[in-house]
Amino acid sequence: MRTKRFLTALTAAALTAAMATPAVTAAHPGQHGPLDGHLLGPGAWGDLQLLGKADLTDTDDLIADVAIDPRSTHAYLANWGKPTCDANREDGDPDAGAYVVDITDLANPRRIGFIPHSQDSRPGEGMQAVPIGTRFYNGTMLVMNNEHCGKNGKGGVSLYDVSNPAKPVKLSEHFGDRANLSLGDSNDIHSAFAWDAGANAYVVVTDNFESGGPDVDILDITNPRRPRLIHEIDINAAYPQLTQPQLGLTQVFLHDMTVKRINGHWVLLLSYWDGGYIQFNVDNPTQPTLIGDTDFSHPDPQLLESTGQARTPEGNGHQAEFTSDDEYFLGTDEDFTPYGATDFAISTGASAGPYPSVPVPGSAPIVVLSDEVLNGPVVYGGYGCPDSAAVPTPGSIPGYEASLQPGEERIVVLQRGPAGDPSAPEPACFPGQKAHQAVTAGWDAVVVVQRHGGPENPPYCGSGGFDDLVVAVCTSHEAYHRMFGTPVSTTYPDGPAIGTVGERVRATAAFDGWGYVHLFANRLDAGGKFPELDTYAIEEGMGEARAVGFGDLTVHEVATDPNHARRAYLSYYSGGMRALEIMCTGPDSCELVETGGYLSPTGNDFWGVEAFTRDGTTYVAGSDRDDGLYLFSTTR
Structure with a gap:
């Protein structure tokens, strides 16, 4: 395994020097420097090489996926409208939907339209433009997903001519x-992919509501x-042999x-x-048959080579593509938490001891x-x-602030959900939205706890939605009860009253790197x-050294080259756009070699990547979350 290899005149040392000084906004700096940047x-x-770009927004984090039509004349970029779908009226940004961009002139792409989504519904990951020919x-x-981001939101897939x-x-x-009839419409879907099978056409989608269950949904879209x-x-019920719970890999969902x-x-090909x-x-979408799967190698091969740590x-597993041959x-593993595997413990009381925990993706590291x-x-x-009951302020809890010892934080415990709790009919929300309520109330940090019925070891409390720089840790439902001395329950009502003071806790974290890329042979x-x-x-x-203050340095998506069987391109968030080549000396001796890339002198935040062909030449499109569309040429 290798970390990085260059075939270009730009050496690793030169690139590192060019990236050495981040442009950051100071905010809660801490020992490791600013979080933003x-x-x-x-x-x-x-x-x-950069050909052209189209600036589509003045609002950060507004752009999501990109799709290129098969004629390579137009691009579609998802506007996912922030976690709440609010339009930014000051900047003139519309509500969630899709930008339509004319890329006939690759050096001068220009926006020509916008496709609005329903109120409080947003696209994101599932953007695809595909030729379909059936009798109907x-x-x-254009295929787009829908996820709720407000009380009037609707799920399901949307199709446009x-x-x-x-x-x-x-x-x-x-x-x-x-x-989920309580939604009043189709379940939320996170991604979608359509294909024309000849007489019929289909789309496969990620069912968010049934995540971890029957979450692979196939629809006939012939009409x-x-x-x-x-x-x-x-997958979990029918193919339990595909998972690796012995390694703590229990977040198994499409x-x-x-x-x-x-x-x-x-x-x-499912990224599960x-x-x-x-x-x-x-071949028969009503009766899929298993071909095979991959395992995650233990210990983590990339971390072992890069840092010497056997973890x-x-x-x-986030997204994957086949090479053209x-x-x-x-496959791209998306990991927003460079500090993981937190050591979490209840440090006082009858239930003192360690409990399983993980960082909450998008939050600040400990x-x-x-x-x-x-x-x-x-x-x-x-x-x-x-829309939940208000988070109490620390000052409203008698004697709480006086009990804090030097170096301790004000810590509020918030439960994942709600889902199925008759005392809390309001919609569930992102952990970052929970953290915002906590920060607004005056808390320093958040412990998010798994609701009963969710994965316990390791737990999973959701991810994303953070606009505040706040430390958040996720622990199990059992730990939630142990912190407050209540019986471990799997029914509602559940747990202590809001405002109840519990035991002291202690948590630390260790660096384990950001997400990276796997190369697999397509044979069993x-x-x-x-x-x-x-x-x-x-x-x-x-x-x-760059774990904090330099943006998200995880890979997001991969696009393989339609004209060159050994080429691929990566959208790497704040790491920019990267070009790779697969170099092999034998069927089992291949390595991924970086051959080029792009990273603006003012930084980037690339979400999507698509490789497309025009006149036999490969071009690459990238969607920047804070900016818009970038178009690149590939030189050999």
Whole structure:
């Protein structure tokens, strides 16, 4: 395994020097420096060169995925409208939906339209433009996911005819599984991928509501005006042998997918988070059959090579694509928490001792605290969502602030959810929204606890939605009860009253790097697994020196080159856009080599990446969360 290799004139040392000084906004600096900021780059290097860009927004974190139409004349970028879907009226940004950008002139892309989503519904990960030809429809279809971000939100998949990109026509919207009738519409979906199988067309989606259960939903869209659900796959129930709970990899749910015709068969490639990367034959989408899957290597190969630490792999299988010759596939593990595996303990009382815990992705790491330790007495604050019962202030708890010892933080405990609690009918929210309520009330840090029925070892309390720089740790439902001396319960009502003071807790964290890339051979070994051949991470993402204050240094997505079987491109958030080549000396001896990239002198935050062809030449599109569309040429 290797961390990083350059074939260009730009050396690793030169690049590191070019990125050495981040542009940051000082905020709660702590011992490890400011939390906010970006890596600063030299612009383009190697065989990736900037052609043009379209500025679409003045609002940070507004842009999500990018899709290119098959004619390579237009791009579509998701505007996901912040966690609450609010439009930024000052900057003139619309509510959530999709920007339409004319890229006929690659050097001068320009916005020509906008496709609005329903109120309080937003697209994000599931953006695709695909040619579909059936007896009911023939044209270019734009596929988008829908997730709730307000009380009027709706889920499901939305389909648009963009054969004329200047005049998109709605075919259908908010279709999907309706298992959660309380939503009043189809379940939220996080991603979607459609394919034309000849006489029929289909779309596979991620069912957020049934995450960890039958969350692989396949819809027939042969008539795109009347999609219908035809099959669901419950990986956990039907294929328990695919998981690795012995390594603590228990967050097993669908995140993303792709479908491709390989050797005469339709192959569905699922990115199944801690379950790894899984392939099914979907020649008959109503009866998918398992082909094989991957395992996460133990110890974590990238961390072992980069730092010498032998640690358990983190999983986080996010998105994957096959190479154009189908010989390999690359998977991206998205990990927003460079400090992981927190050592969490209740330090006082009858239940003192260690409990399982993980960081909450998007929150500040414990190491930003001056003593790099989270400790102090806890207070129960309820669910902490915007519509939940108010989080109490520390000053409203008799004797609480007087009990704080030097170096201790004011810590509020907030429960994941609500979901199924008759005393809390309000909608659930992101942990970052809970943290905002806590910060507003005057708390220094948050312990988020798993609701009963969720994964316990390790726990999972959700991720994202953070606009505040605040430390947050997730622990189990059992620990929640032990902190407050209440019986461990699996029914409602559940736990202590809001404002109850509990025991003291203590937590620390260790650096374990950001998310990175896997290379797999697309053939099964004797054990029915796709063998892993190499991993790749940017150097800055595997060193603690840039763990805080330089933006998110995890990989997000990969796009393989349609014209070169050994080429791929990565959107690496604050690490910029990267170009890779697969170099092999034998069937089992391959490595991922970086050949070029782009990182603006003022920093980037790349979410999506798509490689497309025009006149036989490969070009690359990237969506920057804070900016808009970037277009790159690939030189050899």
